[in-house]
Amino acid sequence: RIEPESPPRPPPKPGPGEHPLQYNYGFWYSRKSQGNKNTSYDQNLKLIGTFASVEQFWRHYCHIARPSDLTGHTDYHLFKEGIRPMWEDTANRNGGKWIIRLKKGLASRCWENLILAILGEQFMVGEEICGAVISIRYAEDILSLWNRTESDTVTTSRIRDTLKRVLNLPPNTIMEYKTHVDSMKDNSSFRNTDVFMR
């Protein structure tokens, strides 16, 4: 089994006087390789930075290109330290994700709003949040928020409501949920989802 590229690194610690985050996080990047279709998902996945404080987060964030400025089939992933952005990871195996499809031009702002809410613990669902992904695609961009337990509908509803609030989504926004077990079955992230509308 090939592990995604993640060179051993010491866990980050907040620097003196910095504001600690509740969890440490890793920032990942993946880009579908052109040409070689045999390259697997995890071979393209790179852990590019970790941080433990608000200040450390900003030092990384302000030097990473905005999602809307990326081209091609590219994903950014923000996950709690120790959780890989993969369906098969122990933390994700029984989980699923909320999916929001965004018109072109909205990705950067929605991504910023979402990660600020995650890092600042605005979801108030304990350890349920695993991470988030922004997927840059040809016709639309897709925001996903991954949680640990898909069977806990009280929690997934609460996550959905907070998500709508922090992204300031209009009331008729379509939100989709897909369990990672289903993603593993049809080997697809965004097809065959369950659709919800307020």
Next chain:
Amino acid sequence: TPPPSPAPGFGKYKLADYRYGREEMLALYTRIEEVPEELQQYTAIVADKAQDPLAFQ
């Protein structure tokens, strides 16, 4: 009148010790021009010039 009944699931989770509202997160932003060393190798996505949060625009 009785207090309003809590929303379902409320109280199920321990509140995090470190919580920051959006404005608090933004207030802790300081522009630092130096690119963090661990990012420097990712030339496809690194922004050499620091970009302020979109919320400030």
